[in-house]
Amino acid sequence: MDEELTVDQLAAKVGMTVRNVRAYAGRGLIAPPRLVGRTGYYGRDHVARLTLVRELLDKGYTLAAVERMMGELPDGELALGVFETLVSPWTPAEPEELDEHQLAERAGVPHDPAVIAQIVELGIAERLPDGRLRITNPDLLRTGLEVIKLGVPMQAIFEMLPKLFAQADAVAKTYVELFRSTVWRDFTKAGMPADGWPDIQRTLEGIIPLAGQALVAAFREAMAREIEQVAYEELGLNPGNLPSTG
Structure with missing residues (x-):
């Protein structure tokens, strides 16, 4: 029992x-x-x-x-x-808590209150009552710090992030609407039968990782095209003579 x-x-x-x-x-x-x-x-x-x-x-x-x-x-x-x-x-990794100086040290830059304020404004960090910072998505912060270490200015990243967030929202809405307008719509039209819920769960378990894989594949192809185009514009190189970026 x-x-x-x-x-x-x-x-x-x-x-x-x-x-x-x-x-x-x-x-x-x-x-x-x-x-x-x-x-x-x-x-x-x-x-x-x-x-x-x-x-x-x-x-x-x-x-x-x-x-x-x-x-x-x-x-x-x-x-x-x-x-x-x-x-x-x-679900992102568990949030992290650290103080402003620890964050600056991790980024490899001098401590700057204005930079911290921008990080909070962008939603990357939340200010705690004791003055420490709560990093809500450590994976996002970690990626940004790696880009900074490659030589990209921090301010350029700050300017890019709102565009990245907006584009990510648009892609997510596309996939969610695909599920909502097909599988979910048919399920609700059938009266949401109890024996149909396991199929809904299996569909979700399958479509979520596949959506991620499709996005990465499409991004790689788009990145290759953009690199070739910029190489032609900046260096005058014929894209056909470049090694494959795919």
Whole structure:
């Protein structure tokens, strides 16, 4: 039999207070427990749905938005599986915390408060109450620092980043709309049947890495064309005489 938990055990397992568990149950976010006398017992479906509620709230969704989403998702572990499939492959590395001087040392440049202010303005770092910096996406910072070490001026990178973010948003919207207008549309037209959710999850698990691979392949080809064109413009070289950049 599945493990069954009292409300106190359930709250401890999902990292909530008993009061919150009861409040979410009252809003219909989890099914009623199995009653034995006056004691309610909760199973793994309750754990999965409350875990999903906590994850969504932690990511900044309002409780009203969570209620709407939960109303359209299947019960228990299926809902949690779909959510984790959506967010896990693209979740950045864990945020890092460091002070301004540590960041300057890592970049190999003198400490400059104006540079730090730009980094915060671009959203690369958040200022903590104690004055330290929280790097929300360390992979992005690491990549930028490597480009600086190659000799590209920091200011040029700062000017390029908003364009990069906008282009990344556009590509992401293209792929998400592809899924939404095909597989998801057919699924919702069919009434979102419970036995169709595993197929939705498998599609997501497959399409997300394939989207990344297609983007990298297209970028390499586009980069090769741009390098050849710039070589012709700057050096007067015939692109046909250049070694292959692909």
